[in-house]
Amino acid sequence: MGEVWRGFDETLDRPVAVKLLLPQDTDPTAASRFRLEAQTAGSFNHPHVVGVFDFGQHEDRLFLVMELVEGDSLARHLTTTGPLPAGQVAQIAAQAAAGLAAAHQQGIVHRDIKPANLLLDADGTLKIGDFGIARFVDDPAAALTTTGQIVGTSLYLAPERALGRPAEPACDVYALGCVIYQLLTGRPPFQADTAVAILHQHLDTAPVPPRQRGADIPAAFENYLLALLAKQPSDRPEAQQVADWFATGAWQGRSEPMPAPALWPGSVPSSGHNAPSTQLPYTTEAGPATTYALPSPAGHTRRSRASRRRGGSNIRTLAAHRPRVAGLVAAAVTFLAAMLAGVLWFSPGSSSAETPQTPTPGITSPTTTQEPAGSATVTPDPSSTASLPASIADHPEREPEQKQRGNKQGKHEEGEDD
Template sequence: MLDPKTSRFWKAALQSGLLDAEALAACWDAISPEKRDDAEHLDRRLGRQAVYLQRLTLWQAQQLLAGRITGFQVDRYILQELIGQGGMGRVYRAKDTRLDRHVALKILSPERMNNPRAIARFQREAKVGAQLQHENLVRLYDFGESQGRHFLVMEFIEGKTLGFYIATQGRIPPAVAARFCRQVALGLDHAHGKGLIHRDVNPYNVIVTKEGIAKLADMGLAIDLADEGKVTRDGATVGTFDYVAPEQARHSHSADIRSDIYSLGCTFYHMVAGQVPFPHPGLAEKLFAHQSQEAAPLAGLTPDVPPGLAEVVGKMMRKKPEERFQNPQEVAAALRPYTERSPVEREAVIAVGATGGDVRAPERGDLGSGDAPTSTTGGSDVGNEASQEFSIQVDLGPAPSLTGSVRNPRPWFGTAGPRPPSGCDSTSSGSDSGSAVSASRLDLPAGPGRPRWQKAAMLLGLLASGLAVEEGVRRSLGRGDAQVRRPTLSANVAKGASPGRVMPPIDWDKSPVAVLQPDGSMASAPDLLRAMETALGGKGIVVLRGGTPIELQAGEGHSISGRGTLQIQGVEGETTVLKIALDAAKPFLATGSGVNLVLKNLTIEVSRPAVPSVAASPAPAPPALIMAAGKALLEHCAIRTAPTHGYPGSCAIVSNGGGLSVTHCWFEGFETAVEIRALAGNDHILRQSMFVPGGTPSEAVKSGKPVRRGWAARIVFEGGGVPRGGRSVRFDHCTFVGEGLSQIVGFTGRSPLRLDAVGCAARVERLLGWSGSPSDASWTPKSLTWTGVDNQLDVAGDVWISTAEAAPTVSGADEWARIYSEKGLNRAAIQFTMAPLTPDGRLSPQAYSIVRATSPTPGADPYEVGPKP
């Protein structure tokens, strides 16, 4: 048997001080005896067990495997994970050994240690942060130097940035955006009271905690008005250009608190419109637009924005500082009337920040078939592709290198999110918030290796080119106030025309598929697969023709791998219908783990050809319509089976390990509408959606066949994911009609499922179906954590939870209420209007309006479900 003390990992761990001999012996004992003679994999097996036993973090184990043995301790802080890096240095999640808490530790990069200006800026950030103690600002705890390394100690926050939410989920409801904007204004007011201005307010510097509190981060560019001249040289342009105030772009010395108000207005605009105020591809065009153009009216982009709120945002974004609100307190007061929220909007506040998860060691049941714990973290990629979450496996493949272990780091506040895509080819400074270098930010004097005159010439050249471009547009359009806008997916754009541009029309007769490209042009695609390959990674949006239904054969299916976002949607204002025949054993569309799938404004009708029965041979399991291994977002879609009564084993979408978000969707006639294969650390949400049977009562009478009454969801335990991360699914104001709410498979008391149901309406045969894991088939209440709020549950009979044999495990509402948390439960019978029918004889979402509904009305709003008219 091998002596583990001779292994490279054992020696490195002892030298690093992260582990002692007793801890390493425990890691050795945890390795199966039959695997202890494998010298080739001994180091990685020891590292894996160290993570599993919570002796090391995944990042620490990777560093030891890569040969690093020093630098893990800075003063009294133990580095646990690299979570971001920028122009000034790297940021780590660290443990404060004295106070036993997690902090964010920013360490000045080694190449800047001998740069007096970099050190002065670093110290200034500490000085600025030390003055700020406010709920809506990220707090700074400490500053120091250890063995030549300058460091800042900051509050560590588990949450998401507003920029991440916009990039992955789309627009933020106006009332929710007003609440976040008001909170940031209060934080700015606190800073203003200390004589400080931020100078870089943008959605990627606003983090929303799990409790729904917005916090403004990154004070690296903030200045104290008392000593501003000492830290900013003439000619410097600082900020992020999609949000920079006109006076700040012209001269940073001209910036004051009203410049922050302008940037906050641009941030609010981005939140509710889903696009920046001036979505021009070039940096110079952005600068010019902020100086001389008005942003497209919010009312035209988002009709749900109250007129008064649009006026508030317009005032924040006035070109002249004296015409804006004069201080953040005025902004907060103006926004307050629009922050009153309905229960739906109140839950949306939490949803923005509730997708983060603690990174902890896995339970034994979380290791999966490969017995290798994984950690899911996020990364920031600069360019045209949205960053993805990725997994690092300790015990698979060769030992990770140092560079591999820091690739795609998470932002320092403990989450991930893509920075806005940029078409700029300019030099940029790093983002001190810990994300990757932002191509939208320019701080010319700070960059090394280029003379000041050359940098100034570059900026002047960019501005001049912007003026030339704008003048050319004016002449071509024959007017003097051109406003170049990014086209939206309106019917006009889809037919070949976009505002301010003349484009060749799309020949829909030639192909029902086109790609809306980043420059606003539409390019016809020969088929759907080619269009998806072209658009993958944010390089375009696949647009499907409206009007006449598009009939497609699944064939061998469409498989898309790679990295980035793939968005497919119909033309707004038109009805886009896909009729898909699943004529093979593969899903119609399968996406890889690196693909974020987005479907919007589509009606999909799926059928399954009859399969000839063979004696003594069971019918093959039909494929799902969509198999998504990465994240998936379905918004305003209707997915139904055809013929009306569906087919055995039908399933609309399988989320195979990635996060699933379904909002404002309609599922009709499926045996299982949604299947979620739940990895640790992934949260899934189904919001404002309806899950109903196929057919109508009259059709059932005529045909003599029962209306298919399936399950809304099937949630299956999957091993792996974020170490010790939970598995959660949230039903938010949904309507369920059929066999039951959800089937739950494979969860145990050690690895439970968390289910939240808020404001839902369910008329079902049973509430939940449950079947255990092969190793633990017995049901226990601890296998499920249920939280219900303001639900109306109409369960036929007394079967609230049933086993696979349909025997009741929990009988009746009284026993249910004793076991699980259910606040405001309404047990009254649910009656639907069952009218009107759609033109093809189907029940519409409005048919599932509740008769004599209580207040607040449970279930989905039927007028907000399905494709937009």
């Protein structure tokens, strides 16, 4: 299309690049495309886009005065040095995506992102050049192409462009993904003997993961690069998102600290004060976050031993923390104690002589004293010892048997309390 010369701006006293349009006898749109490049690149200013300073015509030849980039294109870097390290590629990707984002915000689609159009200056800053076939998104006529003609380089052409659809910003993102892939592996994601075969691969073939081609990159880098090469435009991130992702170092895949596990509903906070604990938040819909202290295993062991020494106090300790459970336990113990008293009262060892069915003059009925929940003890009235039934008075040898049965009953009740 043209030649690029190193020049010098005598008015502003600075070196410049002068792009001179060559005669285009076979391309009647060449002059219009050249003017479009000047208008497009000159419509915005960005540190990662080659700036346009002037445009004119001399001796029937159009020229474009541009910012001079002291460096080589990425295409020449690949030829001389081969694949680049992941850190340098990430830096290039962030800068190229930032330049594309600035163009997209102006409604401009580059449509020809490739290594030859990405320049690196002396300090490693990337510049996007050659907006010669750029297209304004809101002006289809600005593409300057005939119906059905595909403009762009087939190695970096998005699938939707291969189908002849209008160019959108997502096309530039896809092309940038192809360039990044080539910078990492030394080859574009798709290659074939003909342009048509390459277009079919863009449409139907999944790219080989770059790490399988020898690229030394983190898994996060690879996954994000494959997202840039998604077949559907809606599945690709926007250019500004790509720039931010690479600029923040997310491509390194640094692991983030895992959040502390939340305490599940129904867990019981610890009542210990001396045992070391871990503060964990638990949030409910009814209120703000509540922090519980989970005891260490050592603290749990100390409390268990103390509970065993206290015997029956285990139930009371549990009841202090779980009122609902305590109520159920107390009710169950009371019920069992009542059944035990009934079994002992009506056991086969008792006879009508020992337990009269009807009140007898001179005999005092046993007195039942109220004990705390969980125990039931029947104690005879001390005054009844002088008025025992004749059956017991006549057979004093049965008294020890009754006392022994009472001792067994007391021991059984004590064990039940434990």
